[in-house]
Amino acid sequence: MQHSFQRILEKVLEGIRSWGEGVSAQHFHPSYDKSNMEALFHPKTIAVVGASKREGSLGKRLFENLTLLDYKGEVFPVNPKYDEINGSVCYKKIEDIDEFIDLVIIITPAKTVADIIRECGEANVKNALILSTGFRETGEKGEEFEAEILLEARRSDVRVIGTNSIGFIRPHLNLFATFSNQRPKEGSIGFVSQSGAMGEGVLDWGNSQNVGFSAFVSIGGMIDISWGDVIHYLGDDTRTKAIVLYMETINYARSFLSAAKEVSYSKPIVVLKTGKRQQLENDTSKQAVSPIRFEVDEDLIFNAAFRRSGMLRVDTMAEVFFMVEVISKQPRPKGKNLAILTNANAPAQLATTMLMKGGGQLATLSETTIEKLSEFLPKSWEYENPLDLHQFATPELYEKATEILLEDKNIDGLLVILAPQAVSKSTETAKNLLRFASLKKKPLLVSWMGGDTTKEGRKLLSKAGVPNFQYPDAAAHIFNYLWKYAYNLKGIYQTPRISDSMKKNPPNRKKVAEIIAKARKEKRTILTEWEAKLILAAYNLPIVKTRLALSEDEAWEQAEKIAKPVVLKVHSKSIINKSEVGGVRLFLKDEQALRKAYQEIKKNIEERVSPDEFLGVTVQEMNTNDSIEMLMGSRVDVQFGSIIFFGNGGKSLQYYQDRAVALPPLNATLARRAIEQTTIYKNLVHTDDLHEPTLMLLEQSMVRFSQLIIEQPFIKEIYLNPISVSRTDGISILDAVMILQSEDIKDDELIRLAIRPYPSEYEGKWILPKSKQEVLIRPIRPEDEPSMAEFHKNLSPQSVYFRFFHAVSLDQRTSHERLSRICFADYDRQITLIIEKEKEQGTRNEIIGAIRIIKVHGTKEAEFGMTVVDGYQGEGLGFEILKRAVEVCRSEGIELLTADILSENRAMRKICEKLGFVMEYNADEGTVKASLYIRNIFDEGNDEEE
Numbered sequence: 001m002q003h004s005f006q007r008i009l010e011k012v013l014e015g016i017r018s019w020g021e022g023v024s025a026q027h028f029h030p031s032y033d034k035s036n037m038e039a040l041f042h043p044k045t046i047a048v049v050g051a052s053k054r055e056g057s058l059g060k061r062l063f064e065n066l067t068l069l070d071y072k073g074e075v076f077p078v079n080p081k082y083d084e085i086n087g088s089v090c091y092k093k094i095e096d097i098d099e100f101i102d103l104v105i106i107i108t109p110a111k112t113v114a115d116i117i118r119e120c121g122e123a124n125v126k127n128a129l130i131l132s133t134g135f136r137e138t139g140e141k142g143e144e145f146e147a148e149i150l151l152e153a154r155r156s157d158v159r160v161i162g163t164n165s166i167g168f169i170r171p172h173l174n175l176f177a178t179f180s181n182q183r184p185k186e187g188s189i190g191f192v193s194q195s196g197a198m199g200e201g202v203l204d205w206g207n208s209q210n211v212g213f214s215a216f217v218s219i220g221g222m223i224d225i226s227w228g229d230v231i232h233y234l235g236d237d238t239r240t241k242a243i244v245l246y247m248e249t250i251n252y253a254r255s256f257l258s259a260a261k262e263v264s265y266s267k268p269i270v271v272l273k274t275g276k277r278q279q280l281e282n283d284t285s286k287q288a289v290s291p292i293r294f295e296v297d298e299d300l301i302f303n304a305a306f307r308r309s310g311m312l313r314v315d316t317m318a319e320v321f322f323m324v325e326v327i328s329k330q331p332r333p334k335g336k337n338l339a340i341l342t343n344a345n346a347p348a349q350l351a352t353t354m355l356m357k358g359g360g361q362l363a364t365l366s367e368t369t370i371e372k373l374s375e376f377l378p379k380s381w382e383y384e385n386p387l388d389l390h391q392f393a394t395p396e397l398y399e400k401a402t403e404i405l406l407e408d409k410n411i412d413g414l415l416v417i418l419a420p421q422a423v424s425k426s427t428e429t430a431k432n433l434l435r436f437a438s439l440k441k442k443p444l445l446v447s448w449m450g451g452d453t454t455k456e457g458r459k460l461l462s463k464a465g466v467p468n469f470q471y472p473d474a475a476a477h478i479f480n481y482l483w484k485y486a487y488n489l490k491g492i493y494q495t496p497r498i499s500d501s502m503k504k505n506p507p508n509r510k511k512v513a514e515i516i517a518k519a520r521k522e523k524r525t526i527l528t529e530w531e532a533k534l535i536l537a538a539y540n541l542p543i544v545k546t547r548l549a550l551s552e553d554e555a556w557e558q559a560e561k562i563a564k565p566v567v568l569k570v571h572s573k574s575i576i577n578k579s580e581v582g583g584v585r586l587f588l589k590d591e592q593a594l595r596k597a598y599q600e601i602k603k604n605i606e607e608r609v610s611p612d613e614f615l616g617v618t619v620q621e622m623n624t625n626d627s628i629e630m631l632m633g634s635r636v637d638v639q640f641g642s643i644i645f646f647g648n649g650g651k652s653l654q655y656y657q658d659r660a661v662a663l664p665p666l667n668a669t670l671a672r673r674a675i676e677q678t679t680i681y682k683n684l685v686h687t688d689d690l691h692e693p694t695l696m697l698l699e700q701s702m703v704r705f706s707q708l709i710i711e712q713p714f715i716k717e718i719y720l721n722p723i724s725v726s727r728t729d730g731i732s733i734l735d736a737v738m739i740l741q742s743e744d745i746k747d748d749e750l751i752r753l754a755i756r757p758y759p760s761e762y763e764g765k766w767i768l769p770k771s772k773q774e775v776l777i778r779p780i781r782p783e784d785e786p787s788m789a790e791f792h793k794n795l796s797p798q799s800v801y802f803r804f805f806h807a808v809s810l811d812q813r814t815s816h817e818r819l820s821r822i823c824f825a826d827y828d829r830q831i832t833l834i835i836e837k838e839k840e841q842g843t844r845n846e847i848i849g850a851i852r853i854i855k856v857h858g859t860k861e862a863e864f865g866m867t868v869v870d871g872y873q874g875e876g877l878g879f880e881i882l883k884r885a886v887e888v889c890r891s892e893g894i895e896l897l898t899a900d901i902l903s904e905n906r907a908m909r910k911i912c913e914k915l916g917f918v919m920e921y922n923a924d925e926g927t928v929k930a931s932l933y934i935r936n937i938f939d940e941g942n943d944e945e946e
Contacts, residue, residue: 004136004143005251006638008223011147013749016154029224029252031829031855032259036159037233040127040225041170041215043102044073046177047094047125049116050107050132051077053085058179059107062131062167065176069183072174074099094123103127105167105177110134113163114148121156128153129177130162135221137164150223159229165220166196169203171213172239178218187212188241189324190234192227194219194248202246202317211321214239228255235263242324243269246317250305253640253754257309257663258826261492264310265824266817268327268485270320271313273302294633294719296645300661301637305754307673308663310492312485322467323481329465330443332486333412337363338479339405340386342417342472343393343424347449348386351415351472358480362386363411372404393418395425399432406442413443413479417472418457420450430457437464443482447472491673492824495781496665497758501700502707508538509711516714516740525716525740526574530618532718532736539708541701544623544724544732550616552598556591558619565589565622568597569735570605572613576737581608587622623724623734628684631721632702634664634709640754642709646702648680650722664706665757671702690725697731710757713750716741756827762888766835768875773837775848775877777884780832784847785823788834789814791847796870802905803867805927822852830854831888833881835868848872851881853888853897861896862889866908878911886915890934901928 046066052059063085066075075088076097082090091097094104094116104125106116110132120128130149135142146163153160161168167178171186180196182203189211193199196218203216214237217230227250234240243263250256260269306313312327314320338360342348352362362385365373370383376397377383387405389397398416405414416433418426426448436444446461447469448454458468469475512535519527527535530548537543547558548571559566570583578584582604585597598617605614629650637643640663647659660677662670675681675698684690690698709715717739724732741750763778780788792813800808812818822832835849849868856862864885868877889897899917901908903926913919917930 005221005223005249008136008143008147008150010749011144012151012154015147015151019155029226029255030159031826032229032232032255033159034233034236036126037229037236039102040129040159040161041168041217041233042173043127043175045076045099045101045103046073047076047078047091047097047101047104048107049078049094049104051079051082051085051090053082058131061179061181062105062107062177065178065180069176070174071176073102076101094119094125097123101125103129103177105129105131106162107131107179110138110142110145110163113145114152117149117152117158117160118156120158121152126158128158128160128162129165129167130160130220131165131167131179132162133164135163146221146223153224160224161217161220163221163223164196166199166218168218169213169216171215182216183207184216185210185212187214188239189213190215190217190230190237190240190243191246192217192219192230192234192243193246194222195246196220198246205317209321214241222249222251226250226252226255228252228257228259231256231259231263231269235259235267241267242328243267244320244324245269245271245273245311247271247273250639253305254752254756254826254828257305257754258756258828260309260311262821262824262826265489265492265820268324269311270323270327271306271311272315272317272320273299273306273313296635296637296643296661297659300645300659301640301643304643304661304663304674305640307488307491308670308755310489312481312488314481319478319481322478323485326443326445326467326478326482327485329467330445330482331440332489333443333479333483334486335412336360336480336483336487337410337412338415338476339363339365339408339411339413340415340417340472340476341389341398341401341405342386342419343389343398343421344417344419345386345388347417347419347447347472348388351417351447351476352386354473354476355480358477360476360480360483363408365405366408366410369404369408369410373401376400391423393421393424393429395428395432398429402433402436402444406436406439406444411442412483413445415445415447415472415475415479417447417475418449418454420453424453426450426454426457427460430460433466434460434464437461437466443479445469445475445479447475491670493782494667494670495758495783496667496670496703496706497760498707499667499703502540502704505540507540507704507707507711511535512538512712516712519740520714520743522573523743524573525742526576527738527740528571528573528615529569529578529736530571532738533618533733535708535712535715535738536720536733536736539704541704541708542697542731542733543736544620544734546618546620548616549619552595555598555617555619556594559588559591559594562619562621565624566594567620567622568594568601568617569620570601570614571616571618572605572609573615575605575609575613581605620734623732625724625726625729627724627726627729628680628690629722630680630725631719632705632723633717633719633721634705634715635717636751638751641751642713642753644674644702644706644709646674647678653721662702662706663754664709665753665755666703666706668696668699668703671699671706674702675699691727694725694727694730698725701731710753713747714741714745715739759827759831759888761891762831762833762884764884766880768872768877770875776836776838777833777881778836779827780823780825780834780850782820782824784834785816785819787836787844787847788819788823788850790844791850791869794848794869794871795867799867799870802902802908803865805900805902828855831892833885833888835872835877835881849877849881851885853885853894855892855894859896860894861898862892862894864897864899866899873907878907879914882911882915886932886934895934897932897934899930901930902926903928 050059051063077085077090080092135146184203199218234243340348448458461468515531533543545562549555549558565587568585588594631649632646634644644662658679660674662674719737720733832852834847837846851866853862853864912930917932920929
């Protein structure tokens, strides 16, 4: 199904090109528009195309759901077969309706939908919900229908949910835009499902469990509106406190990850992901064919995406709602170390097994904790974790032990287990623990085992907000999810950018471009190993000493320059698996052995492949170190673009495969996080075979490798195996394979990275004219949120008034919800430039100015708002940062930049006029509209230069 969607996009791309638009369908996915989504999910007027009077029809059920359940908006049936439906005038076409329509719901045959979307555009309707079926799931004809719908939606500027959606529900509005019979209760969970059947099942379950929803959205085939749009909307929705996704595929990965990253820190996003795509190797599309016989599990790719954007993936639907409850009631743990307090050994061991299985750890009790426990427990007691109170498990001792354990800094969370025994007092013990429920220092989970004898204690704890589990292993399992969720959230603050070391020692990009251009000119997609290693060396990646030899004599000459023994490998423009055709010889210590090996390789290639394929050999140093063999590589995933994989390599691949996946771009922290996902890391780090200096070298290599992938999109796949990793000799890449995109792939057909790299090209220094102090003007990053809060504290009431046109309290301006949307923003949708002044070492740098550029949905226009701290006004900062904002807009393809300015804000007006903005005054509003046609400005500049 996923490759089917790619084919649909390719058909849409052909249509777009016929309009003369030089963009791809991938790039043509509209950005999130809050007002548009509000009209979609909170419409005042709805037209139902396909409404019916026929008994048992979906069109009849849909229309009745909208008109008989106390929805306050207006609903207009559209069907040329009827004059009226249920007492409502029925219209022949959408354009016949006099009212402005917020949403059109379509439930007609698949072949009619594209024409209806065109009618929507003609009637200025901006949103459509397609409940029709019979699309890509039916084959090629269905794909054509979807391509026609999407192309018409783009042409008509209509946003579309579907196809194959069952609709959406907003319980608090009594809005049931669906043919489903489910009537979910009002609540705070936003539930989005790709499967209609799963969605209905969960809503039914929710009613039985008294679980309410702020919204239910059946997202269907996602030809247009997809995960990112709905996550953004639910992130803005004040009724939604948590978001739950049932997911099978992703169509617009960058939009999805951007939205998730922006929303997840404010509202938990819990994902149940199922479904398998066919392996890339089995696909016949030109994007997917690979000569490298190497698979990457799609689950690893999705897990990497969820980790990177702060989401939590769970395995069962029951766990989804468990986690929503636990996250809402308990603080996030700082680590994975759990303490277990129990009155019986067996249940504690069950919990321990589950904890360790899921990657968690038993906390080591501190000496202080042991000393405090020894004050009321026998000296001979085993003071270890789990802490078993045995027959001393009175309510008072449970309370004392809980208090001491929660104060231990080695402990990240506490699980208290009570097994019903003759001396157990479950209700009294629960009462004694209630005072810890409100502390919220660390997660506190309990397992009051048993049935009726512990029922009252469970009720007391649950009412106080302490999650209670009947089985201790379930509690440990949930703790594992908790620390993983906290771990994922920390990752969203990572913003990779070009490191200082890479700036000082930049890649030789010109050389790489020449190598790739030469291969593409020769219509080759496979680079030779020599070319691949030249590219790696150009990016300062550590390759083994390698020389190229085009003759036998030259091979010996090159070998003499390298420490013995050496390795010979065939040099060929098409052979990848050199060992399989006899193209490799190892441990060559002298001239005689080397010359013999050369001749053997030459003969093997001529006999087994072709005489034309033997072009010489590469001579490289033989790795004789006591080292670990690993691999690293990249490939283009049809959903996420380029991915990086890492794991065990060399001969060990014959016995097992250990993989981790990461999404570029990477920095050292993100690289370390990827390495930590592998079993080989977990095993070797404990034996000290991977000590810190070696790990740092691995990190650096992954970061440089990530930069290579970002900057060279025409390299489709890279496979580096083996990589020698040694405590004494560091890291050395022994073999390399690189595959290019086919020569017919154009730049606008490349699948983009799922995460846009930090736009470091917009960074620049500037000198304050008065103080002569240097400041840095750069795009904002997630870690700037605390500094932005301080920035707002330094603004005068007048500066706030000039920026927002009315008084806005400091609490409103510095709320996490607002600042996170600015600092975590998708650079494709908005870019905020800040002016950063360096402060004393050890203190946070000061932000003294900011300009926010927001791209206008569906246009090549942008709006800006700008503020400079009062103490730095009059130094030319406003002019400088706006000038740079104009340059950013030009680079981003923005043609018109505008701002609304208060008439009395003379300083801002003067800055805009100086930069060539056209000023349009509105006396009634007391404002000025400043507009700058950027293309014209730069065209004029170019003319002057000529």
